[in-house]
Amino acid sequence: MRNKVATFFSKPQNTILVLMGLICTFTTFAPIVAILEDTIKIHPGTIDQNLTGLSSGYSFINYIDLFTSNIAKIHLWTPLLNTLILAVGSCAVAILYGGIFAFLVTRTNLSCKKYLSSIFIFPYIMPQWTLATVWKNLFDSIAVTHTKDGLLAGLFGIHMPEWWCMGLFPSILVLGLHYAPFAYILIGGIFRNMDANLEEAATILNTPKWKIMTHVTLPLIRPAILSTILLVFGSSMGSYPVPHFLKLTTLSTKYIELNSNRTGQASILAVIMMLLGVAIMYFNQRSLKSRKSYTTVTGKSGQTSKINLGKVGKVLIAVIFIVITFFTSIFPIISFTFETFLPNPGDYSFLRTLNPDNLTTKWWLTAENVTENGMYGQKGMLFNEMIWKGFGGTMLVSVVCAVTAGVLGTLIGYAVSKNRRSKLAGYVNSVAFLPYLMPSIAVSIAFFKLFSGGINLYNTYWLLIIVGTVKYIPFASRSSLNSMLQLSGEIEEAAIIQDIPWRKRMTRIIVPIQKASIVSGFLLPFMTCLRELSLFMLLCGQGLILSTQLDYFDEMGLYAFSSGINLILIVTILICNALVNKITGASLDKGIGG
């Protein structure tokens, strides 16, 4: 027995596996237990104390009240329904838009492919709320949404109807567009590697084009569609900023609303979100386990004949996509820049007069505290210590999260690939992936509950880093596992035979070979972390990082500041992406989803 244990641990991958298993079990299940406990705990000063008359102890009153009372509809059922519609709708938009684009890029002779394909990824790189704010900047009007006048209302007096300006419709569209790059990368990957012979075989048998599409092509990209659903459903369900900006009540916005007075009931909403996340994973697993195996055999794909869109068609469709991607990818940057030079929110007089006097640099350059000019006592962005501190904080959290998540994820990928068939490896792999499927806001809530009691880490970078690491390990572990599986065991065994120690095997053999995928395992958490809001907003005050500051300034009505912070974030992300791409050759679009 003792020998067995010794042999087991003599292999470094087993030690890693056990360690990671323990860590991941704790980081995944402890918060869940904490949040479950919270649902039945009596919170002094909230509704459950009112209803039960107790000041401590446990009760199911929160469940009873939330599900059965006369406010169940507004507190539970409507948000739940909205959340589901939002998640399903975003999946549909993402898959349709991204899938069609993937088809056009990989299987036709579309013009301007290179440009389009790089610009198409932008919405995912940019913060989630970017498109929501753009939507607001475009369509808001005092008359309909009772905020400020957007570009269309201000310039042309166009007032779009309310359903168009806020609520479900724009939320679905915005989240769908944000996650469409997922669909593009996953579906495009299959299209690119798909054996064209499969379709040619059908052509030879005189199959009509539409039938080839429905019976051969679509079934083949089904796994990619399923993974897209898996990723988009969970992420859009837990999104806070988009429904928040566009005034849609979902479980996540409802949670924030209920949190102070009905803490226990809010936790139940978080549990429901988690359950939805687990359910979607379960369905995905089940449909992938069917007898129809979908390993895409790569054939002589070099001979793929591309569909000819015709001389006019290939240009026309390219132009359509150039226009659409202009609005989703480039316009936000222009729009945010422009907003920071407007003298007052919604004052578009410059566009009408083209007089530079109608612009201002005060939002950037004011160097002292002033209360007039709508500055609310803030210094201009370039001189604002709070913003620069937030920027530093964001960078700190992102870098540390990226490094820890990257290292841990790579180790998990390595250890799992070495023990492919063991149960422990399977367990570690899925437990490490679980946080990814949990809605960000639910993870955030869970950690908030865990670390606000005995160990109080609220409003510290520590907490953000822990949560970020846990949430982003899947990025790194997926991308590293995928590439480690491609690496044959003999490569390391050749070194073992020559008695090269493990540390050296890793640093001299494995890591250099897997450089690209490891870098993308670091890159993804970094990028995502830079622009994360849903995950962090509950865990700290407003000043700690940029994304929460953005929310704060937006609430305050300092729209120039929120636009400016958006711009700073986008530019930072684009620069980092370009830098990493240049230096290492790895790029974001290679690692997403895995």
Next chain:
Amino acid sequence: MPKITLTDITKRWGDFYAVDHLDLVIEDCSFVTLLGPSGCGKTTTLRMIAGLETPTSGRIEIGDTVVFDSERGINVPANKRHVGFLFQNYALWPNMTVYQNISFGLKNLKKYTKQEIDEIVQRVAKVVKIEMFLDRYPSELSGGQQQRVAIARTLAPEPEVIFMDEPLSNLDAKLRLEMRSELQRLHLTTGRTFVYVTHDQMEAMTLATKICLIENGVLQQYDPPLTVYEKPNNLFVADFVGSPSINFVDAEGKQAEDGTMELKVLGGKNAKFRFTEPVKMTEWRQAETRADEELAAVRAERAKHKDHVEKGNKDKVFDYPVALVEDTREKTEPTSENYVIGVRPEMLEICEEGGIEGEVYSAMPTGMETTVRVRIGNFLLTGVVFGGVTYEIGSKIHVRFRDNGIMLFSRLSGKLIGTGGLEV
């Protein structure tokens, strides 16, 4: 049953000629293999006939129908050519069961009832012995079984021509041999025209009624297998066909009055080459020059055409390998007195006495035959001895050339001059 005619077919990408002005007639009911090293254009040729690839120029007829003509702008799409195509990786649809895979094409024909389709599926499944797997998915079958399903799917709609693109290359050696003989039977029982792409010369030799050997997009020889083997058009064909490979020996000399060639071979040894059918070297050279001039004229004519593109992948005279113990071969400019002698391994007789003395360099017995490499000075010659003979490596041995199967090539152009006997 149709005959397939290719006239002046060219396919190029930029200045890369995948297929260079190919003329080919595939007779009805024949089994033609397109043979050549990888990247020579054989798969492209097949895909062009099937309609999966569009030629740059030329004309293709299947039976009496012109399916492609660049000048008249005819291009019948693949699905209207009524051909069958067997892909290298089978291209079975993973989302359909074996039954669905086979019946899918039949449903498109719309001329069968459900019951008829069922009958056809059962029948072709029986032909290739997969009737017990009809409910399985492709991923649940072995490579050989998948291969059979692919064949059944191709056969089901009863195409008149069946194209096969290296269908056996994904199978293991034993199964490949078995499937090879089954394909031959299938050709016989179905009576269809088979066009078969392979890079494996053994497969081509054993299966084909005619081999079409292509290199760098250019047709090298189109003849029955044994002709290709015994009378290869040039050095490339001689080297490509045959296993173990042919021996090449450099030779230099002149034709004597009596028609024999007096040559110096294997490091200065005197040799006499006697043609089986007399060839006058002066006449042969004149004929060759005429042929070259005609070809040049055709090329010049083509070059005048407005769409002409210079061939980027230039044709070269084949750089034939000469087996040496130490590579001391120097590159010399060939003259009209330089020749190359080709000796098939079985033409090398290994004996105790007479001939040239050599030394056993290596010996590889398989039981049925033994491949022996003999060292003569710095040169190596490969021979095959039938039966389980063992040789001690390093022992002295004598070799002779058997009569009438030795080939003589011009080193200048690489072309075959004639066959005959060689005495050293």
